[in-house]
Structures are given as structure tokens and as C-alpha cells.
Amino acid sequence: MPDATIRDVARKANVSVASVSRALNGLENVSDDTRARVAEAVRELGYVPHAGARSLSLARTHAVGVVLPDLHGEFFSEIVRGMDREAGRRGYLLLLSTLHPKHGTSVLGALRGRVDGLIVMAPHLDADELGAALPKALPVVLINTRGISGGHPAIHIGNAAGVSAVMDHLVGLGRRRFVHIAGPKDNIDAQERCEAFCEAARKAGCEFRIVNGDFSEESGEAAVAELLDQGRDFDAIFGSNDNMAIGALQALRAASVAVPEDVAIAGFDDIPLARHVGLTTVRVRIAELGERAIACLIDGLESKQLDYAEENHEPELVVRSTTQRES
Amino acid sequence: MPDATIRDVARKANVSVASVSRALNGLENVSDDTRARVAEAVRELGYVPHAGARSLSLARTHAVGVVLPDLHGEFFSEIVRGMDREAGRRGYLLLLSTLHPKHGTSVLGALRGRVDGLIVMAPHLDADELGAALPKALPVVLINTRGISGGHPAIHIGNAAGVSAVMDHLVGLGRRRFVHIAGPKDNIDAQERCEAFCEAARKAGCEFRIVNGDFSEESGEAAVAELLDQGRDFDAIFGSNDNMAIGALQALRAASVAVPEDVAIAGFDDIPLARHVGLTTVRVRIAELGERAIACLIDGLESKQLDYAEENHEPELVVRSTTQRES
């Protein structure tokens, strides 16, 4: 037996569907008697409104879409948690979807008519690609997209400032021979961090080299293991994210290199695991970033206008034992 | 300017909306000419179908809802990842929602008409409460619900078998004085693990005591710190989940108790962090659990019938350095 519809309720309560709708939505112009009969019928039938139909009628879904490049690892776990928290607080549902760099952008279109707005984090897409794939009338908030945001509000992580803080710290500790484990080449955060690293290293007059990773722990571990094979000629490693820095740490431990005495290590993000392994890093307050993105989107939706705005999410340095022994 | 609708496309292509619909859905009975004109109009207008309207018409959303008690921590991160992976593979969208024990069950109703089916993990609810809150006609797959599943397919984690394996391991190592850090009292997994623990400890003729936690790392740490204050009179700790076991580990380290020499520690779940800290635990293969739940639901949806079935997700013991030094 299919679920009851508003017509079933109307029939049972002996009123029109219009009255049922009004009663259900708590409008003023409904007699106490009608209201009671409707309530009774709803109870008896176990009626639950059909959110899809309601949305179509209202042109409002009360859901927001979240499109992330991936769901693997603590970074995304944290950002989703922040988003869920804020969405729940505001009474919105979260429609989650991943946009794998290799799978095309069609999911963006699939979201039209299911959500009132979108959060998009696509560090591998530029504004044009995004613009082409997004329904024109759908409000969007971007997180860390490359280049201009095409008129969409956007939140950026302060990559340059974060890297600069780490590098100051490391240089201040006397480190002079750097390795940077870079993230995916097409990822805007990875690029910005890499650039900032090079600039800082140059400014400080330090030697440096760059090895490639893909943001995974394994890639960090492999990269550093390979470096060590060639003989250790560096005294500091800066990973483009925490995962890779942690991988690097494993590789050093496996090779019995003393951290931080022989080699200092720092990462970026401050995922929960970073605290556990004592990794010096740049704290992004990831969950908060997720909250902000949702808040920004919903504020826009509810004021019927998404003011164009760029927001900076400034990170801060967190010093732990991979660079500085506790005293 | 609002997004174009199918009518706009029809007008521009000079055909009926019916033809546009047919062309868009790749039906056979459309002339090449019509098809081409529609394609052209779609391109010009940047038309994207309204998924909500489509769903209403088809009575099919191609989305599945996921309701979890929380999103905090690696357990949920992993399960969501597995779900996302499988849903993506099958072409479904994921609607994610948390069902906090304290917030009531209204979100379950809110999902009617937005999803074709639901995965519900609500270890604090019983079958009656769930039954009352769920739309009657909505297919549901339960994960680790207490008691009978009210006719819904259900997946259970083999808590008893898992606990039994850990306890055998610990007893086999010569441990005789146990502490169990229990999870939330109203959580079915916590209850099952606690019971299995008591039974195993009794059977082995071991001393044991139970202290309370809430599945958070902090609670595990606090519980053990308190125990240590009273003097250490135990040689093994079994945490109802990994987070609490890891908290316990921190507390022991802080008190300079040797692990595993003086006290062995084991947890449950095998979250990614467990490997990092070398925690002996029960591997649940969490992501796989999420995948299975989605697969089971979608299989049911697509065969138009959800056969009632209970599935057991059997865990396995993973021995690491918190119980046994590597040799």
C-alpha cells in the first residue's frame, strides 16, 4: 500500500485538500474544527507530506548540495561535519556528492531541482569549466576554486599566509635545506602552497627541492623514502598537506632519522591525526570552514540575494614536536 | 533570469514538450530532425532538466537517504565514504542527515519524496520508535539497530564474535585483570560489546570492572586517568570502540605506564587512526559496511522488492603493538 497523500487525508477528514494544506502549514485561516479533523486524519493515516511535491510547488527544497572532490580522509570528514552541523541548525538537508576529477561535471546539473543552492569545492576546475556545468540560476558558494569565481561568493583558504608562517618558523629554527612534497599538479591549493614555499625559501636564501605527491599519506611516504635512498641532504620537510607530511614522518622513522633533530617536518590542514602524531602544521579549522560555507550560502538564499563576496579563511601555525621538542 | 524549462526548449525547437521529453530521454520514436532541433535548443538555452519535477512524475528520485547518529570521527567518515563510493557507482545521489539522539526523529519523515530509500543507523532507537517515524512505503535498510528490525533488511556488526576474539587474544597473553570502557548506555553496539566482554571475562575466570564512556576519546582518557588515580590494579583495557581505547592509551602514557608490558589495550572498529597508534582492535571494515548497506538498498529498489534479510558483517582481530610487541 502506497503512502497516503494529501487527498487521502482530505477525504478522511471531509475537507478539501486546500484546507488540509493550510492546516498542515499552520496558517491562520483554518477553523479549530477543521484543524482537529485534519490532525486526526493525519494521525490515523500516518500521513507524511511528500517533500518532493512540496518543493516543486514552492520552488524551494530546503536542501543544499555539497560537491566535494573526494570523501577520503580526515579533511573531508571534518568539512562535511561542519557543514552538517550548520545545515542541521538552519533546518536544511545536505545532499552530498563527489566530483572526482576524472568523472566529469554532470553531477552539478543533476542537482538542479533538488537543492536550493550549492557548495562547490573543485580545486581542479577553473571558473569557465564550472560556469559551463552549473545551472545558471542556482546559487553557488565556491571553496578554493582557482582564479576568479565568476561572480559567485567564494571562500579561500589563506594558503600563502599559512605557508609563510610555517617557513618562518622552520627558518627561525635554523633549517636551511628544504624539501617540499607538492600536491596534485592541477590542484589550486597545492599550487598556491608550492609557490609560497618557493618564494619563502628563496627569500630566506635556503636550498630547496620539490618532490611530487598526490595528497595521500602513501605518496608522502614513498617520496621521502626515495629521497633517503639517495642520501639525506635536507634538514626540513614541508608537506603540502598533513597526510603527506605524516607519510614523510613514517618514512623517516622507518629509516631511523631523528625528528626533529635531523629533519623537521611540517604539514598543512591540521587534521585531527596531526595532533596525535605531534605534527607541526597550519591549522585551517576545517569544520569551521564547512560551517562558514553553509552559513554563507543559506544567508544568501534567505535574503533572496547572494551578494558577491570573497571571504578569507585565515589559518594559523600550530607548533608541535615534529619541529620543536617540548621543553 | 530563471533557468529554462522544458517549455522554453519546446518553443525554441518548435516542437511539443512531449517531443522534447522523448528526445532528452533517448526514446526511439523521435525523428532525427526533431532530435537535432531539440539538442540545439538545449545547447542554446543551457537547459538542465529539473530533477525535482522529474522525480515527482516518475515517482523515482534516484537518490538514497543516509541517516546516521553523528558525523564526528573516523567511523562515520569511513562509512560515508563507502556509501558514497557505491552510490556513485550505481548512479545514485546521497542525501545525508544526522539523527542526533536528542533531536527527535522528524528528519526521517522529511526524507519522504526526496529519496527512493533509506539507510538508517540509529543504535539508540528500537524497532517501534523507528517504525513510528518512518514513512510506511519507504524501503529501508537498517544498520545495527536494536532488537528485531520490523521486517526491514538489516546489517549487523558481529559484536559478540569480535569481542570474543579480542578477549581470547588478551587472555592468551596472560592478562587476568580487565577493565572495560563501555560506550553510551542506550547504544546497542555498546551494550552488545559490554555483555560479550563480561561473558568472556567470566568464562576465563578473570577479574573485571566496567567504567563508563561515551565513545569519545576524551571520555576514555578521563576514565582511565581516574582509575590510575585510585592505583593501578588491572593489566588490560578493552575499549568499546577505538576512540576510547586511544584515549586510554593517552592516559597511560601520561602516567608513564608501559604499554603493553604493564597494561595491554584493545579497541573496536579499526578506524584509520588505530593503525597509526598501533592499537590492537577488531576490524570492522567500515567503508565496506557502508558499501554493502547501499548495495543492499539499491538492489532492493531495482528489483522492486526488498527481500527481508539479515546480514552479518563479521569483524576480525587485528593485533598491534598495544597488546603485543613486534618481535
Place this chain on the structure above:
DNA sequence: CTGAAAGCGCTTACAG
């Protein structure tokens, strides 16, 4: 306060 009707943007028998 209430009901009949139109409409939200689609799909799909039904006729032609």
C-alpha cells in the same frame, strides 16, 4: 473560514 482550480516542471498513455 472554505473549496475549486491553476500551476510548479516534468512524463507518458492515448489519438492521430
Place this chain on the structure above:
DNA sequence: CTGAAAGCGCTTACAG
């Protein structure tokens, strides 16, 4: 192969 029309389950002017 094509179009006019009804319908999916709601909401909301419009009349009364």
C-alpha cells in the same frame, strides 16, 4: 513520429 492532455502531490491566489 508527434501533440494535447492528464497526472505526479503539493500550494496558493481567487471567489464565495
